[in-house]
Amino acid sequence: MAEVTLSGLSKSFGAAKALSDVSLTIPDGAFVVLLGPTGAGKTTTLRLIAGLDRPDAGDIRIGGHSVLQDTPAQRDVAMVFQQYSLYPHLTVRENLAFPLRSPMIALPEAEIAKRVAEVAAVLHIPHKLDNKATALSGGEMQRVSIGRALVRQPRIYLMDEPLSSLDAKLRADLRIELKRIHAELGATFLYVTHDQIEAMTMATHVGVLDHGRLVQYGSPREIYENPVSAYVASRLGQxxxxxxxxxxxxxxxxxxxxxxxxxxxxxxxxxxxxxxxxxxxxxxxxxxxxxxxxxxxxxxxxxxxxxxxxxxxxxxxxxxxxxxxxxxxxxxxxx
Ligand SMILES: Nc1ncnc2c1ncn2[C@@H]1O[C@H](COP(=O)(O)OP(=O)(O)OP(=O)(O)O)[C@@H](O)[C@H]1O
Missing domain, CATH: 2.40.50.140 (Nucleic acid-binding proteins)
Incomplete structure (x- = not known):
């Protein structure tokens, strides 16, 4: 677990400015939701923290230590993408165990089996453990993707609309599970969503991005009740x-x-x-x-x-x- 500090973070892709001078502290154990319309810079923020892209300017600190020179693996963060990313030829059990067998983690097999069983139970997929990943529905595949992040117990979870491809019932179930995992593990989450209810129910803090700039950062209630602009006010409320x-x-x-x-x-x-x-x-x-x-x-x-x-x-x-x-x-x- 760790505090994440972004200072003056900027990133352009050619002429397109994806992030402009974003400074933000994600306290240890916080559940931060990033809101903003398509193209606002949400995914870019996650990718920079994960180490999948490098910022043009600014610093990223995890637990007080700049991680700009660290590889994604050294940063000990887990990212869940909107689209599931599984090894199709492996079973669900092997997909879940895979991150734990990496040289940097390399847990004993008994510990791997225990963590895989726990995560499978949380995600309601114990009966699917021996299925090939290709033999799952879209919703099941996405649950396995989330499971691959959970088994690692990383310092930080970065999630990019992880529930958006699931049906309403499953989304509601997993929302509760993620919140429970957050409360029980005290883990730090940075979470991107377009879903109002996810933002209001899970977030301890909400950050609103507008064209790559962070325009407001506060509790969901502050953002809802005391927005700094019409743009922010339009992000929450149905x-x-x-x-x-x-x-x-x-x-x-x-x-x-x-x-x-x-x-x-x-x-x-x-x-x-x-x-x-x-x-x-x-x-x-x-x-x-x-x-x-x-x-x-x-x-x-x-x-x-x-x-x-x-x-x-x-x-x-x-x-x-x-x-x-x-x-x-x-x-x-x-x-
Ligand atoms: N690899 C890339 N190459 C070129 N432009 C990119 C790249 N990644 C992002 N961009 C641009 O940077 C801006 C921010 O993109 P980003 O994906 O961070 O937005 P987002 O808020 O996550 O949007 P969405 O809700 O659609 O996922 C956009 O204008 C996008 O087109």
């Missing part, structure tokens, strides 16, 4: 935060050009008339799609709502977020 012209409900604080409204910022029962366009029952939430003058918004409502498309209701903002012309957050009173 439905997504509604961004409307600042004067959509009346006077706005000086400098504000946009008002940001999450469902909890929308008070229903008084204010401006909004028309219901659609009532969307998603099982775990019921969404109202609203039209407010020329604007469209989405909010949440009671699952047993009697509301119908075409109905009108009154809404007003309640402690909304305000943003200036550059999208930066500004503090302001509720109008």
């Amino acid at each position: 439905p997504r935060i509604n961004l409307l012209p600042a004067d959509a409900f009346g006077p706005a604080p000086p400098g504000a050009t946009q008002i940001g409204l999450r469902p909890e910022h929308i008070h229903v029962g008084e204010g401006r008339d909004a028309t219901i366009r659609r009532v969307e029952h998603l099982g775990d939430q019921t969404r109202l799609h609203l039209t407010l003058g020329p604007h469209e918004m989405i909010t949440l409502t009671d699952p047993h709502t009697e509301a119908r498309p075409g109905d009108t209701l009154q809404i007003r903002p309640h402690n909304p977020l305000w943003f200036d012309a550059s999208g930066n957050r500004i503090q302001g009173p509720t109008p």
Whole structure:
């Protein structure tokens, strides 16, 4: 286990700047989730820490020691990719044991057998241990990929959307398992996901990347409740935060050009008339799609709502977020 410190990390690929001056400390035992749209630099960050790419500038320290001169194996980190990477001709048992037989680790066979059995149980694949990797479903292969990282008990786990190819049930099960492994082993995780629920439920810290820059780093709650910009605010929250012209409900604080409204910022029962366009029952939430003058918004409502498309209701903002012309957050009173 170890603290990871990135200082002034930059990386370009030709003319494309993948990371710009990223500084970030991942405390020992933290579960850090990186968020950002495609191309923001998430995978590049993981690859630099793993030693699969070299930064153009900056330093990477693990446990206080710069690892820039270390090989990937010496760094003692395990990376799980979005796409499974198994040896197809080996069985699941052999795939899981493989990292433990490398010259740098070379554990006794009895210890290997024990770790393989433990990890297979965690990932619900003990009955598949003697199958060839090619005889597995996609979800099973991905579990074996995760298992290959877990058996090693590295100092740091780097995971790049490891659950995105799995079905919803398995994803939910493995989310709980990963969180349990994190809590039990006290391991340090750096984890990339586009999945809201993974970010909110697993992260101790969230880092938001925008075009290779780290724009905010804090607890999931801080990022959700106190975003520094409209961009950050749009990264968390389902439905997504509604961004409307600042004067959509009346006077706005000086400098504000946009008002940001999450469902909890929308008070229903008084204010401006909004028309219901659609009532969307998603099982775990019921969404109202609203039209407010020329604007469209989405909010949440009671699952047993009697509301119908075409109905009108009154809404007003309640402690909304305000943003200036550059999208930066500004503090302001509720109008
Ligand atoms: N090997 C490479 N060669 C050229 N350009 C690259 C390479 N790897 C990454 N890039 C570029 O660097 C930028 C950041 O890429 P990166 O893969 O880190 O993004 P990401 O946030 O992980 O995106 P995604 O969510 O799609 O995985 C992108 O513009 C990408 O095209």
